[in-house]
Amino acid sequence: MDTPQESNQPQIPNPPPVADTQGKAVHDGPILELSGISVHYGAVIALNDVSLGVRRGEVVAVMGPNGAGKSTVLKAIMGLAPVVAGEVFWRKAPLAAATHEIVKEGIAFVPQGRRVFTHLTIEENLEMGCLHLKDKAEKQRRLDGVMRIFPILQSKRGDLASAMSGGQQQMLALGRGLMAAPDVLLLDEPTLGLAPIVVKEVFDKVSEISDELKTTIMIVEHNIKGVLDIVDRAHVLDKGRIVFTGTPNAIRSSDILTHVFLGKSGAS
Amino acid sequence: MQAETEHDRSFTQIVRKPQALVAAARNNVELWANLLIIGWALGFMLWQGVGFAITVGTVFAIWAILSVSLNLVVGFTGLLSVGHVGFFGIGAYTVAILTSDAKYEQLRTEAIPTFGWPFFAALPLGVLLAGIVAIAVGVVFNRFRDDIYVLVSFGFAIISFNVFLNWRNLTRGAFGIHEIPRPAVGSWVLDRELEFLIFALALLGLIMLLSWLIVTSSFGRVLTAIREDEQAIAVFGYRTTHYKLAVWTISAMMAGLAGGLFASWTRFVDPNSFILLESMLLVAIVILGGLATIWGSLLGAMAFVLLEEGMRFLPFLPAIHIGQARLVVLGILLVLLMLFRPQGLVGRYRL
Ligand SMILES: Nc1ncnc2c1ncn2[C@@H]1O[C@H](COP(=O)(O)OP(=O)(O)OP(=O)(O)O)[C@@H](O)[C@H]1O
Ligand SMILES: [Mg+2]
Numbered sequence: 001m002d003t004p005q006e007s008n009q010p011q012i013p014n015p016p017p018v019a020d021t022q023g024k025a026v027h028d029g030p031i032l033e034l035s036g037i038s039v040h041y042g043a044v045i046a047l048n049d050v051s052l053g054v055r056r057g058e059v060v061a062v063m064g065p066n067g068a069g070k071s072t073v074l075k076a077i078m079g080l081a082p083v084v085a086g087e088v089f090w091r092k093a094p095l096a097a098a099t100h101e102i103v104k105e106g107i108a109f110v111p112q113g114r115r116v117f118t119h120l121t122i123e124e125n126l127e128m129g130c131l132h133l134k135d136k137a138e139k140q141r142r143l144d145g146v147m148r149i150f151p152i153l154q155s156k157r158g159d160l161a162s163a164m165s166g167g168q169q170q171m172l173a174l175g176r177g178l179m180a181a182p183d184v185l186l187l188d189e190p191t192l193g194l195a196p197i198v199v200k201e202v203f204d205k206v207s208e209i210s211d212e213l214k215t216t217i218m219i220v221e222h223n224i225k226g227v228l229d230i231v232d233r234a235h236v237l238d239k240g241r242i243v244f245t246g247t248p249n250a251i252r253s254s255d256i257l258t259h260v261f262l263g264k265s266g267a268s
Numbered sequence: 269m270q271a272e273t274e275h276d277r278s279f280t281q282i283v284r285k286p287q288a289l290v291a292a293a294r295n296n297v298e299l300w301a302n303l304l305i306i307g308w309a310l311g312f313m314l315w316q317g318v319g320f321a322i323t324v325g326t327v328f329a330i331w332a333i334l335s336v337s338l339n340l341v342v343g344f345t346g347l348l349s350v351g352h353v354g355f356f357g358i359g360a361y362t363v364a365i366l367t368s369d370a371k372y373e374q375l376r377t378e379a380i381p382t383f384g385w386p387f388f389a390a391l392p393l394g395v396l397l398a399g400i401v402a403i404a405v406g407v408v409f410n411r412f413r414d415d416i417y418v419l420v421s422f423g424f425a426i427i428s429f430n431v432f433l434n435w436r437n438l439t440r441g442a443f444g445i446h447e448i449p450r451p452a453v454g455s456w457v458l459d460r461e462l463e464f465l466i467f468a469l470a471l472l473g474l475i476m477l478l479s480w481l482i483v484t485s486s487f488g489r490v491l492t493a494i495r496e497d498e499q500a501i502a503v504f505g506y507r508t509t510h511y512k513l514a515v516w517t518i519s520a521m522m523a524g525l526a527g528g529l530f531a532s533w534t535r536f537v538d539p540n541s542f543i544l545l546e547s548m549l550l551v552a553i554v555i556l557g558g559l560a561t562i563w564g565s566l567l568g569a570m571a572f573v574l575l576e577e578g579m580r581f582l583p584f585l586p587a588i589h590i591g592q593a594r595l596v597v598l599g600i601l602l603v604l605l606m607l608f609r610p611q612g613l614v615g616r617y618r619l
């Protein structure tokens with residue numbers, strides 16, 4: 001068995017410490033954690049005893065080949081997948097199960113395929129992200145904040161989302177997620193199907209969100225090279241199991257990705 | 269569902285190249301649909317005279333209330349329902365039972381109690397009752413996936429028809445309810461057809477206004493989002509089942525209103541007016557006019573009524589075959605429309 005030692009161990013020692021707005025060290029255990037999660041779609045075992053977590057302020061990637069169960073990880077958090085075993089912990093307490101309650105807890109989800117509302121304008125799409133916000137001034141503040149990060153949304157705010165390019169729709173999807181002012185942002189394949197130059201832009205924006213808004217981010221990605229440049233840690237999934245957890249450097253220097261993506265050896 | 273943007277051609281382009289006007293006009297199906305149907309309606313009126321136009325207008329108003337209200341559910345929210353006729357029937361029967369003062373003893377058929385309420389007291393109750401039934405039914409419906417909705421609503425239409433037919437000591441079953449009075453305010457009775465037409469059009473205007481307010485509100489935007497991607501909106505904290513239940517109930521209450529209007533207009537109701545086919549026709553009207561457009565539902569209803577009434581005048585068609593003929597023609601029209609213009613006459617979305 002040539003799988004690295006860390007496999008199936010979600011915690012990794014010595015993450016780079018980051019200071020939050022109060023100036024104290026932030027890595028004090030996971031803010032969001034999956035513990036022994038299994039998800040079954042009928043006979044298909046999408047996740048099998050998966051444990052992983054993200055600490056406050058971190059950017060963590062979930063990587064793996066097609067069908068590995070990456071999206072299912074995020075769906076399990078959002079209450080959108082049939083979880084048969086295990087528990088999701090949020091700030092060390094079990095997370096409420098109902099999908100519509102999760103955003104109030106401070107978790108926003110940007111689904112695979114963007115899924116913006118094409119028959120609504122950009123501004124209306126963004127407003128969909130902050131339902132429970134009654135305070136008009138705060139809503140405007142958030143709109144301004146999102147538009148500052150994504151100037152393209154500002155200039156097209158009255159256009160229908162259907163009139164935007166794929167990259168712009170992805171920015172809109174990110175912006176819509178940010179309108180909830182989440183503590184944790186879950187991103188599912190934000191660069192899928194985008195041109196290389198746009199891919200870079202999206203990764204830059206993700207870094208910007210992390211640096212400036214101090215948002216904790218869990219990002220599912222196909223684009224390994226790009227995502228490893230912007231994350232603090234990464235979990236590698238294969239066939240519904242965690243096969244590696246480590247820093248980008250640890251991953252680059254191991255041969256885990258070759259195993260998983262090229263199937264040179266049966267990684268667990 | 270795809271957006272249609274081809275109609276948003278810039279005006280300046282046409283001015284600069286006049287021949288583009290011809291091309292634009294040829295492509296502007298919406299404009300042609302509007303002109304055709306409105307022109308057809310006007311021509312019909314001139315040809316058959318005002319009396320007939322008043323009848324057609326009233327029938328149109330009732331169908332238009334139904335189709336605009338159904339469009340809230342089918343078009344704006346994306347829930348295909350063929351159960352609308354049930355709420356139409358509840359409104360009609362409530363008004364019929366409460367307002368009728370028929371002397372059934374003289375008719376020598378089954379008697380039911382008569383109440384002799386005024387129309388304007390019975391109508392709100394009919395609307396309310398349709399709403400209450402809609403909430404009860406909707407709570408059950410919300411347990412189903414959207415693609416099952418149509419089947420469940422089918423079941424509702426069948427059940428409500430059978431209640432109308434078989435709850436005989438309330439509805440008199442197949443005998444129907446007679447002597448339903450026209451609306452009255454004090455001593456002023458709306459018994460002239462023109463007065464009733466104006467009343468019906470006023471109610472239609474009210475329903476259109478209400479629908480417009482709904483679809484342009486933030487509530488309406490959530491409905492649009494639900495139609496597009498219910499899961500994506502649920503993730504942002506929206507309890508989509510509540511929104512669906514709300515619009516379903518509002519729509520049902522509008523259908524109940526149309527029912528009350530219908531009962532008072534025909535002055536007689538029996539279960540035959542509330543068969544499943546009527547619901548199917550209504551869905552066809554909504555699709556024909558265009559999903560998620562209030563104006564489209566008006567056009568659809570108008571086209572349908574003109575078609576139906578117009579066939580009476582085909583010289584070669586024996587009267588007894590009119591019913592089938594209009595269905596055949598409507599069926600052919602629908603097939604053609606789905607082939608060449610799946611978004612309906614003036615719609616932007618496909619089913
Ligand atoms: N709704 C569903 N019903 C049945 N099986 C499903 C469903 N959703 C996912 N699966 C299966 O679960 C497994 C994991 O799916 P998941 O979408 O999490 O993979 P992924 O890693 O996100 O893949 P991709 O890179 O294609 O997005 C796959 O085998 C998939 O076929
Ligand atoms: Mg996926």
